[in-house]
Amino acid sequence: MISRRQEIWPYLLVAxxxxxxxLVVFVPVINAFxxxxxxxxxxxPNDIAFIGMENYKQILSDELFWGALGxxxxxxxxGVGLQFLFGFLLALILNxxxxxxxxxxxxxMVPWVTPGVLIGLMWRWIFDGNLxxxxxxxxxxxxxxxxxxxxxxxxxxxPSVIIAIVWQGIPFFALMILAGLQQIPKELYEAASIxxxxxxxxxxxxxxxxxxxxxxxxxxxxxxxxxxxxxxxFNMTGGGPAYSTQTLSVYIYNKGNALNLGYASAMSILMxxxxxxxxxPYVRTTFRGTI
Amino acid sequence: xxxxxxxxxTLYLPLIVMLIFMLFPFxxxxxxxxxxxxEIYGPVKYLPQNFNLAAYFKLFxxxxxxxxxxKNSFIVASMTxxxxxxxxxxxxxxxxxxxxxxxxTLMILFLSNNMFPTVLLLLPLYxxxxxxxxxxxxxxxVLSYTTFTIPFSVWLLNGFLNDLPGSLxxxxxxxxxxxxxxxxxxxxxxxxxxxxxxxxYIFMNSWNEYTFANMFTNNATRTIxxxxxxxxGQLGVQWDLLTAGGVITVLxxxxxxFFAQKRLVEGLTxxxxxx
Numbered sequence: 001m002i003s004r005r006q007e008i009w010p011y012l013l014v015a016x017x018x019x020x021x022x023l024v025v026f027v028p029v030i031n032a033f034x035x036x037x038x039x040x041x042x043x044x045p046n047d048i049a050f051i052g053m054e055n056y057k058q059i060l061s062d063e064l065f066w067g068a069l070g071x072x073x074x075x076x077x078x079g080v081g082l083q084f085l086f087g088f089l090l091a092l093i094l095n096x097x098x099x100x101x102x103x104x105x106x107x108x109m110v111p112w113v114t115p116g117v118l119i120g121l122m123w124r125w126i127f128d129g130n131l132x133x134x135x136x137x138x139x140x141x142x143x144x145x146x147x148x149x150x151x152x153x154x155x156x157x158x159p160s161v162i163i164a165i166v167w168q169g170i171p172f173f174a175l176m177i178l179a180g181l182q183q184i185p186k187e188l189y190e191a192a193s194i195x196x197x198x199x200x201x202x203x204x205x206x207x208x209x210x211x212x213x214x215x216x217x218x219x220x221x222x223x224x225x226x227x228x229x230x231x232x233x234f235n236m237t238g239g240g241p242a243y244s245t246q247t248l249s250v251y252i253y254n255k256g257n258a259l260n261l262g263y264a265s266a267m268s269i270l271m272x273x274x275x276x277x278x279x280x281p282y283v284r285t286t287f288r289g290t291i
Numbered sequence: 292x293x294x295x296x297x298x299x300x301t302l303y304l305p306l307i308v309m310l311i312f313m314l315f316p317f318x319x320x321x322x323x324x325x326x327x328x329x330e331i332y333g334p335v336k337y338l339p340q341n342f343n344l345a346a347y348f349k350l351f352x353x354x355x356x357x358x359x360x361x362k363n364s365f366i367v368a369s370m371t372x373x374x375x376x377x378x379x380x381x382x383x384x385x386x387x388x389x390x391x392x393x394x395x396t397l398m399i400l401f402l403s404n405n406m407f408p409t410v411l412l413l414l415p416l417y418x419x420x421x422x423x424x425x426x427x428x429x430x431x432x433v434l435s436y437t438t439f440t441i442p443f444s445v446w447l448l449n450g451f452l453n454d455l456p457g458s459l460x461x462x463x464x465x466x467x468x469x470x471x472x473x474x475x476x477x478x479x480x481x482x483x484x485x486x487x488x489x490x491x492y493i494f495m496n497s498w499n500e501y502t503f504a505n506m507f508t509n510n511a512t513r514t515i516x517x518x519x520x521x522x523x524g525q526l527g528v529q530w531d532l533l534t535a536g537g538v539i540t541v542l543x544x545x546x547x548x549f550f551a552q553k554r555l556v557e558g559l560t561x562x563x564x565x566x
Contacts, residue, residue, distance in 0.1 A: 009470070010389035014397060017382035017441055020374075024416070024438045025404055031415035040418075086309065093306050104306070106549055108313050110541075113548045115499035117516040118537045121523075122316045125323065125530055133319055136335040170313065179560030214560070221405070228408045231501040235520060252410040257506065261414050268411040279406030 029272075032265045040262030048262075055266035065267065067243060068251040071158065072227060075247050079165040079226050084219060086166065087173020092203075094174065095181045105178075112171035120235025123164040127151050127236075151237050154244035161233050161245050168232065169222055176218040180211035223278050227271075317541075324535035331530050346535035357536060359511075360518035367429050367504075367514055368497040371436040372490050379444035380486060384474065386445070387452035388460075398449075404442035409502055412438050417506055427509040435503045440493045447492070447558045451485035452478075488554035495544045515540050 039051045059065050094105050111119070126134050129149030138144045150156045184207065192202050208215070230253045233239065239246035239254055246254070248271050255264035323331065324346050325339040350357045385391070386398055412435070420431040459481070460473035468476065501516040508517055519540065522533045548555075 007391070010385040010391040010394070013381040013385035013389075017378040017445065018397060018400070020378060020434075020437055021401065021404065021441060024434055025407065025412060028412050028415035028419065029407065031419065032411055035415060035418070089305060090309055093302055093309070096302055098302065104310065106552060108310065109548070109552065110317065110545055111313055113495055113499070113544045114541055115501065115516050115519075115544075117499075117501045117519050118320075118540060121519065121533060122320050122537060125528075125534070126316060126319060131331065131335070131530075133335055167312070167316070170309075175556055176560055179556065224406055228410070230409065231516075235501070249408060249410050252408075253413075253502065256410065256414050256417070261418060264410070265414050268408055268414060271408050272406070272411050275406050275408060279403070 033269060035262050036266035036269050038262045040260075040265070042259035042261060051262075055263050056270075058263065059266055059270065064243060064246070064251060065248075068246050068248045071245070072247040072249070074158065075162060075165070076223055076226055078159075079162050080169065080219065080222050082162070082166045083169030083173050083222060083226075084215075087170045088177055090170060090174040091177035091181055094178050109171045109175065111168050112175075114168070116168070116229065116231030117235050119164055119168050120232045123160070123167070123232075124151060124236045127160050152241055154242050157237055157241060157244045161236050164232050164236060165226060165229065169226065172222065173218055176214055177211065180214035181207065184210045220278060220281065224275060227275060227278075320534040320537045323530055324538050326531060328531060346531040347539075350532055350535050350539070355518075355522070355532065357515075357518060357539070360513055360515045361539075363429065363508070363512055364498055364514040364516075367432045367436070368494045370429065370433045371440055371497040372493045374433060375437055375440040375444050375493050376486060376490050379441055379448055379489070380482075382441075383445045383448035383452055384478070386449050388457060401442045401445050404438070407438075409439075413503060413506065416503075420507060426507060427512050429512060431507045432497075432500075432504060432514070435507065436497045436500060440496060444489050444493060447489050448482075448485065450558055451482060451489075455481060484554050485558060488551040488558060491547045491551035492555055495548065498540075498544055 036055055037050060037052060038048055039054070040048050090108060094101060094108075126132055127150040129135070129147055129152055132147075132150070134150070135144070135147040139147070148156060150160045188206050188210065189202055192206050197205060227247075228249055230249050233245050233247060233250050234253060237245045239250045248267065252264045252267045252271065255267070322337070322339050325341075325343050326336075327343055327345065330336060330340060349355065382401075386394060416431075416435055416438075417426070420426040420434075425431040425434070455478065459477050460470065463473040463477050464470060498514075499516065500514075501520070504514045504517050505520070508514060513521070515536070519533060519536045522529050522536065
């Protein structure tokens with residue numbers, strides 16, 4: 001007979017974690033929703049009042065919101081897309097046997113453990129218009145004649161911050177994909193090469209189909225992280241110049257720093273709904289079978 | 292011969308290009324941190340001209356007080372690690388070893404946390420901490436960081452635990468041990484390396500976090516990332532100090548990561564590869 005006493009144990013064990021998560025995640029989410037329905041501006045604490053959907057209405061006619069939304073899309077597509085591409089390439093390289101592979105694999109992971117602030121600041125220093133090393137390299141290679149103020153021009157600022165986020169994300173992709181590659185049985189490649197498939201064909205017909213779960217999970221996880229990322233852009237450009245690098249999360253963060261919490265909360269609720277479109281398939285594919 | 296050439300173009304050349312891209316920024320902040328102001332504002336020099344540690348000394352002198360920020364970061368990161376590990380180990384043990392009503396719902400509750408935007412939690416947490424009088428205290432950061440560390444640790448530890456066969460404890464329980472004793476005496480020792488790896492991951496993330504720290508700390512309680520940013524002042528950026536601070540910030544987490552990486556990678560990839 002299974003005693004009743006045993007039945008209570010799992011609940012006691014999960015209780016502390018559940019209580020904390022409810023208090024720090026679920027209560028705040030409800031709170032955010034309620035703030036989004038108020039004129040919640042801490043610079044005018046006496047004017048806090050329920051205003052219904054007013055914040056949402058304002059957002060829909062806010063040009064900065066639509067601009068930020070478009071930029072977020074661009075930021076995610078190119079940021080995550082390039083991370084994926086180069087991460088895949090790095091994983092394919094690291095999947096070969098060569099001397100010093102372990103060492104190189106460790107070294108190439110370092111960007112992943114680097115704080116976002118430092119990533120923003122170090123790339124800001126590299127891209128600097130006057131003293132930056134990138135300008136110096138490009139001039140020495142005769143690729144440009146005059147220094148470019150990368151982060152001061154709206155047309156070059158967004159590509160520059162994308163390079164920084166790509167740099168950050170390559171290791172995580174490489175790590176996950178490499179683990180996937182190492183699970184593929186060698187016989188599959190042998191069979192494919194007997195059938196006359198060259199390396200490129202093997203990549204598309206053996207490698208990619210074998211690791212498509214890993215690719216999917218990693219892509220979705222990174223899409224969520226990169227969409228939410230504030231620190232790299234905030235420390236590199238602050239969202240400028242002329243809002244040209246202000247993604248949705250940076251816009252919300254700036255509004256939050258300006259203490260207009262009602263408006264910022266309403267935007268963050270909208271952003272969460274948009275992310276759910278991506279995240280729900282993530283949760284479903286990742287945890288099918290593991291729960 | 293042909294094979295060597297093939298390896299050169301498909302393996303070594305792309306690898307070298309990638310490594311330069313990945314590692315040059317570190318080399319560059321290190322070299323910059325050793326430069327004098329004249330060197331920084333003069334023509335770009337690619338090698339350190341002299342081993343000038345002035346920026347590091349200045350960083351730890353009174354005006355910048357980087358030591359205080361390091362202390363704050365250490366307190367916040369250690370507290371977050373302890374709290375998260377404790378509650379996550381218990382929860383993941385329950386998820387892995389018991390089949391109970393509501394298990395699935397609770398697991399989804401944890402796992403779906405990943406999709407909440409940081410900014411969505413940040414704003415209400417700011418008002419809550421403000422009302423509780425916790426704003427600008429280390430505990431406001433510890434609580435905020437558990438929003439992402441607990442769900443992730445539960446996921447990691449659950450994966451590690453699922454790899455340990457349940458027969459381990461059952462054997463001990465047949466010999467008369469309670470489940471609690473079996474957990475402490477049998478599972479915990481085997482799980483320790485995995486718990487350490489998870490701890491490193493939590494510590495790293497708390498040490499590096501900026502988005503919350505920037506809003507939830509003041510001059511006295513600010514952590515390293517916030518202190519780094521503060522070196523960008525009204526009078527422009529003090530690049531020598533900033534890069535020296537960057538080197539100091541990234542070194543401890545790098546060292547920890549190198550020790551824990553094997554187990555950590557196993558844990559991170561287990562879910563994705565199997566799933």
